Every structure is written in C-alpha cells, then in structure tokens.
Amino acid sequence: MSHTPHAGGTRIAPHEGREPDMNRSSLRPLAQDILNVADLAARHHSTPGNIRKLNSLDPTRLPPRLALGGRVLLWRLVDVEAWEASRVVGTPTARAPEPEPEPAPARRGPKSTAAKARAARAAGAAGAAA
Numbered sequence: 001m002s003h004t005p006h007a008g009g010t011r012i013a014p015h016e017g018r019e020p021d022m023n024r025s026s027l028r029p030l031a032q033d034i035l036n037v038a039d040l041a042a043r044h045h046s047t048p049g050n051i052r053k054l055n056s057l058d059p060t061r062l063p064p065r066l067a068l069g070g071r072v073l074l075w076r077l078v079d080v081e082a083w084e085a086s087r088v089v090g091t092p093t094a095r096a097p098e099p100e101p102e103p104a105p106a107r108r109g110p111k112s113t114a115a116k117a118r119a120a121r122a123a124g125a126a127g128a129a130a
Helices: 026-029 037-043 047-058 075-088 113-129
Strands: 001-006 011-012
Touching: 037 047
Parallel strands: none
Antiparallel strands: 001 011
C-alpha cells in the first residue's frame, strides 16, 4: 500500500486495497438499474418535489426504496417495475375477488314515521285486496 502525504498525515491512495475488477467501469451497468427521485418522477409523470413529499407523508404510495441511510432516495428498477405491475387495474391476477357484502343488521329501536306510514299502507292495501 502506498501512502501519499497530505496536511493531516498519511492518506491511502483511493483505489488501493480494492479488487482489480471493482472500478467504476464495472459498476456502471448497475447504475442503470437504480432510479433517483428525478428518474422516478419522470417515469410516473410527476415532479421530484411531489415524489419527496409522498415519501415523507405516505411512503406506501411509492415503490419500496433502497435504504442506504441518510436522506438519499433511490429505487431499484426491478422493484419499481414489480410495484407498477401489482397496481394494474382490470387484470384477473391484479385483484382478488371481493367478498359478498354482509346484509345490513336489522334496525333496532322505534320505527320512523315513514316506516309506520309504509306499514299502514301495506296493511290497508292487503285488507282492501281481501
């Protein structure tokens, strides 16, 4: 390891101690699979400010993001694509069938005036028809 002197003491050269294949050119294809705030905003026809606001107020309305620490907002392209596919409306695999609604419970308490009038008309109509 070679050391280069600087004002605060000895500094290790930036690329020493790394594997030879771990340079920026080998990492470049991975960078294409990562989206930043501007990329996600463009993909969703929104603004970077709106994406930041959604992330702050309701992150469930955005795809799952990378948790790298700090205030950096990054998303993996595969996660974004999977999240988008799960939100497609109208496909049979996108939604589970909705359960049948339960019948409303019987009304408790005294009958309303309108209900009494309907019951009286029904009783009068049944008596007149007999």
